[in-house]
Amino acid sequence: QVHLVESGGGVVQPERSLRLSCVASGFSFRYSSIHWVRQAPGRGLEWVAAISYDGSDRFYADSVRGRFSISRDNSRNTLYLQMNSLRPEDTAVYYCAREEDDHYYIDVWGEGTTVTVSS
Amino acid sequence: DIQMTQSPSSLSASVGDRVTITCRASQDITNYLAWFQQKPGKAPKTLIYAASTLQSGVPSKFSGSGSGTDFTLTISGLQPEDFATYYCQQYKSYPWTFGQGTKVEIK
Numbered sequence: 001q002v003h004l005v006e007s008g009g010g011v012v013q014p015e016r017s018l019r020l021s022c023v024a025s026g027f028s029f030r031y032s033s034i035h036w037v038r039q040a041p042g043r044g045l046e047w048v049a050a051i052s053y054d055g056s057d058r059f060y061a062d063s064v065r066g067r068f069s070i071s072r073d074n075s076r077n078t079l080y081l082q083m084n085s086l087r088p089e090d091t092a093v094y095y096c097a098r099e100e101d102d103h104y105y106i107d108v109w110g111e112g113t114t115v116t117v118s119s
Numbered sequence: 120d121i122q123m124t125q126s127p128s129s130l131s132a133s134v135g136d137r138v139t140i141t142c143r144a145s146q147d148i149t150n151y152l153a154w155f156q157q158k159p160g161k162a163p164k165t166l167i168y169a170a171s172t173l174q175s176g177v178p179s180k181f182s183g184s185g186s187g188t189d190f191t192l193t194i195s196g197l198q199p200e201d202f203a204t205y206y207c208q209q210y211k212s213y214p215w216t217f218g219q220g221t222k223v224e225i226k
Contacts, residue, residue, distance in 0.1 A: 045155070062214065
């Protein structure tokens, strides 16, 4: 059974930092690209960042580039999202999602972790 | 960036109806398009990839079509569990982008 479990969300003040984690199980994590997607309250889905299977390629949405950093530890089957200089508009549920190996689409989603940026 | 525009933003339908949602890309994405279903408080679920290929385990009442810039998702024989919000998403190029969503409500 393929699973992605996010953690690390919480309430944080503006301009502070937070690190999210996503632990994978049930598949060969080290061979898969992984993404972060977020959803602000009452809003649609927004793609945030992606990392290739070996971490050599990383991609970011303009809204987070320079503030967020995606990374992975394949020995721990874990994906990270380091979020710095947080803003109220970063308030959202953050999902990690697996990119299917052969056809490059998102096929598996985690349940999400909630980040609230508020003073 | 590639913009994805869905229509309608919402629709009301009855159990048993057939509904169609459209998605337009601002440039050619060939068939690098996926459709997702999301219910309130839940993670999205993948329905279709490559514009028309059904994800494993998804019932055949869902179908997708299109290529280039214009795509459709059709749901045949709506059931109560199908009332949800549906999103299209392009994965042709970064940044990946989603449509704004279509909420399918009970009439």
